[in-house]
Amino acid sequence: MHHRAWHWIAMGAVLAALAVISLGTGVIHIPAGEVVSALQGSGDAATVSIIRNLRLPRIVLAALVGAGLGMSGSALQGTLRNGLAEPYLLGVSGGAAVGAVIAFAFNATNDGIIALAAFAGAGVAVLLALLVARAAGRAGRGDPRTLLMAGVVIGAFANAVIMIALANAPPNTIRGALWWMMGSVADSSWAALPWIAGFIALGAGLLIYWAREIDLLALGDEPAAALGVNVESSARRIYLLAALLAASTVAAAGLIGFVGLIVPHIVRAAGIRNHRPLIVGAGLVGAALVISADLAARTIRPPGELPLGAVTAVLGVPFFLAQLRKSA
C-alpha cells in the first residue's frame, strides 16, 4: 500500500467529527460529549431519543447519499475520462427523478419500489445518453465530451417530463415531486434506510470489485483494450453501477447535484489515483460533504431549512466553472 495511512485516518476523523457536530446541532443544542454518550444509549432519555430516533437517521441518510454520489461520480469520471462527469450533470439523476416521480404519481409508497423505479429511470437515461453519443460520435463508446453534452440534454428532457407530469397533477403529487427536485434528507427514518443502504452497498461493492477496469478505461479505449479489457462491455457495466448508486440516492433524497463532481477531485488531490482506493475515499469524503451541506441547510436560516440540493449547487457551480476553465 503506497497510499499513506494518514489520508484514511484524516478522512475517517473528519467524517466522525462532522457527524458528531451535526448530531448536536438543531433546535436543541447538544454538546459533543452528550452526543457520544447518547449514541451509546446512556444519559437523559429525551436526549437519547432525539439523537437516536430523530437526528441519527438523518445523518446516516446524508452519509449514504453522499457516499453513493461520490462513488458514482468517481466511476463516471474515470470511465468517461472527464473531470466534469457526474450523475447529476449526465442526466442520470434526472432520469432517476422521472422514474421516482412516476412511481409516486401511481401512489407507490414502498421505498424499495420507488428506488427500483428510480433505477429504471436512471438506466433509461444512461442508455439514451450512450445512444445519442454513439449517433453523434464515431464508432465505439463515443466521444466523452459528446456523452457529457448528451447527458445535459437528457437532464433537460427529464425536467420537461417531470413538469408535464406535474402540470395536471393533484397538489400532493406536486409537493412530492418538488421535494425530489430540491433534494432533502429531512424525511429520513430507520424504516426507510435499509433499502438505500442495501442498494448503495451493492453498487459500491461491485464498483470496488471492478475498480481496476476503471483504472484501465481511464487510459483510453485503445490502451485499455491492449491491457486486456473488453472496453464496451466493461464501460457499460460501470455506467450501470454508477446509475444504480445515483438512482438509490435520488429515490431516498431527491436531486442533489455536484457532489459527484467535487468529491473525486478532493480525493485525487490527496494523491490517490487508483480507482479502488479512490472510490472508497470518495465514499468517505462524499458522506462528509453531504453531512456538512445538510448541516448548512438547516442552520443558515433557522428555524426554516434550505433545500439541500440548492446548497450543494451553490458550492458546486463555482467548482464546475473552475474545472471547466482548467480543462479548456
Place this chain on the structure above:
Amino acid sequence: MISFANVAVRYHGAPTRALDGVSFAARAGEVTAVAGPNGSGKSTLVRALLRRQPMEEGAIEIEGDDITQISAQEIARRVAVVSQREDLSFPMRVGEYVALGRYPRLGLWRSASAPDHAAVRSAMDRAEVAEFGDRNTDTLSGGEWQRVRIARALAQEARALVLDEPTTFLDLAHEMALFELVHSLAQDGIAVLLVSHELNLVARFASSVVLLHRGRVAASGRPEDVMQAPLLEKVYEWPLVVSRDPAVGSPSLVPLRRRASSNFNRQQQ
C-alpha cells in the same frame, strides 16, 4: 511470434477493404517493421490484433493460438501494445502508471506481490525511466512519456511488443534513443512489431519490412529489398530516390521536390 495469415478487414460501410490478404510474421528476436503511407492500413493491423476490429477473412495467431480463441487478458499477457496516442485525463505517478502493466497478470482482485514489484522495477530500469518514478505523468517531456509508456508495456512481461508510431512527436535524439531501445529489446528475444512511417530509420533497425499500400502488402523482406525507388514512388505517390547512407551503408530514401525531380528526370535522359 505473431503471425498474420491472409488478414482482411473492412470498416463498417466502407466500399473497399482496409486490409486485404495481409500475411507476414513478427518473429522472436527480430524487429519487424510495418511501413506505408497514411491510410495504408498500418493502424488497422494493430486494431485487428487487439480484436478492436473484426476480420472479414484470415486469422491472427499469437504463439500458435488464434486470437479469437483466447481471452483479451491472455492476449495482453502475450503481446504488449503501445498504441499511437494516449493522453491521461488524470495524471498519476510514473511508478503507479507503469504498474498498470501488471493488471493482465493480476486480474481484478489479486494484489501485487514481490514478483510484480520486481517486474515493474526492471521494466523501468530497462526503459531508463527509473529516475522519475515519483514524478507525475503530466510533468514529463514527450520523449520521457514515450519511454514511460514502453516501460508499462515491458511490465506486462509479454514475449511480443507492438509499437504503433512510437516516435511521431519526438526529436532526432529521442527518436534514435527509442529505436536503439527497441532494437535491444529484440536482441533480448522479444518479437517486436514496429509500425512506423520513418522508413530511413526502419531500414537501419528492422530485420524485415512489410510495406503496405492500400491495405495490401506491396513488398516484404529485408530492408534493402523493400527500399527500391520505383516501388516506393508507386506506394508513396511521390518522386524520390533511394541512396546509400554514406555513414552506415543502409538504404536511405530522399523525397524530391516536384520541380527538382523533373530536372532530375531530364538529366537522366
